[in-house]
Amino acid sequence: MRLFLGVDMGGTRIKAGLLTEDGELLEKKNIPTKAERGKETALSNLTSLIESFSSNRNITAIGLSIASPLDPWNGILYNPPNLPGFDVFDLKSYLKDRISIPFVIDNDANCYALGEWWKGAGRGARVLLCITLGTGIGGGLVVNGNIWHGAHGLGGEFGHITINIDGPSCNCGNRGCFEAMGSSKYLMECYKKLSGKEATPDKIYKLALEGNEAALESFRLLGRNIAVGLASLCNALDPDVAVIGGGLSNAGMLLLDCVKVHFEPLLLSGLRGKVKLRLAELKDYAGVYGAAYLAIKSLKGGEA
Numbered sequence: 001m002r003l004f005l006g007v008d009m010g011g012t013r014i015k016a017g018l019l020t021e022d023g024e025l026l027e028k029k030n031i032p033t034k035a036e037r038g039k040e041t042a043l044s045n046l047t048s049l050i051e052s053f054s055s056n057r058n059i060t061a062i063g064l065s066i067a068s069p070l071d072p073w074n075g076i077l078y079n080p081p082n083l084p085g086f087d088v089f090d091l092k093s094y095l096k097d098r099i100s101i102p103f104v105i106d107n108d109a110n111c112y113a114l115g116e117w118w119k120g121a122g123r124g125a126r127v128l129l130c131i132t133l134g135t136g137i138g139g140g141l142v143v144n145g146n147i148w149h150g151a152h153g154l155g156g157e158f159g160h161i162t163i164n165i166d167g168p169s170c171n172c173g174n175r176g177c178f179e180a181m182g183s184s185k186y187l188m189e190c191y192k193k194l195s196g197k198e199a200t201p202d203k204i205y206k207l208a209l210e211g212n213e214a215a216l217e218s219f220r221l222l223g224r225n226i227a228v229g230l231a232s233l234c235n236a237l238d239p240d241v242a243v244i245g246g247g248l249s250n251a252g253m254l255l256l257d258c259v260k261v262h263f264e265p266l267l268l269s270g271l272r273g274k275v276k277l278r279l280a281e282l283k284d285y286a287g288v289y290g291a292a293y294l295a296i297k298s299l300k301g302g303e304a
């Protein structure tokens, strides 16, 4: 039986899972990245996590999901916002010197989408569109089992399509991006405006479940913006399944219902009733599954 390792490196935690070719998760581990201590610490945590799996078994290939804009072909990271000190970094060369197992690298949202396509809410979809909602918005498009990378490796960066050119400023320097209007920051700002109080997204969710009107209205406003972004993407890309994942998707049906109300009417008439809108299923380990699948596919010579 061939074994594959999927690794998902974020700014806070590094997750890894040992999987079979059929996608059975045999073992998983989860350690802090300690990114705030700098690049060397984060990298040595990454390599020791990999070694903890590879030292006593034969791993065929490794897939790495990294929270960074990157060049997936050359494994070069471009200024990951949550991995301080990395700047522009050649991760592929760094790992080649330290790991003897073949590996592939991709962006975390792409791996998340691929994981959901392989073993999650998007199983069997011809075209799967996935957004991950958290502090920011990540995105991935999977077409016939392949990640859509675009010409420069940045395909699927759905967080920066413009929802409202006069909207709030975004981290990227533009205004009214999907990320600035559909992420947890927007939810918290809405709640503060409506209630005069500060609260975390989890707290706002709990309040909404208790019937708190400011919390419910915050979710309605957020859901409407998400619907605008998602429907625009669906009109352009015509997926059969659209998956909502990331930390905010823990609000489950409350969030999904707030999106659904506005989503369908915004679709082109030919798409109404045809795009299946679903919550992610694999959640925290979607990226690990996607990265492992990438490793499996790389051996078969498919575009990774």
Ligand SMILES: [Zn+2]
Pocket (backbone or CB within 6 Å): 159, 160, 170, 171, 172, 173, 174, 177, 178, 179, 180
């Ligand atoms: Zn932006």
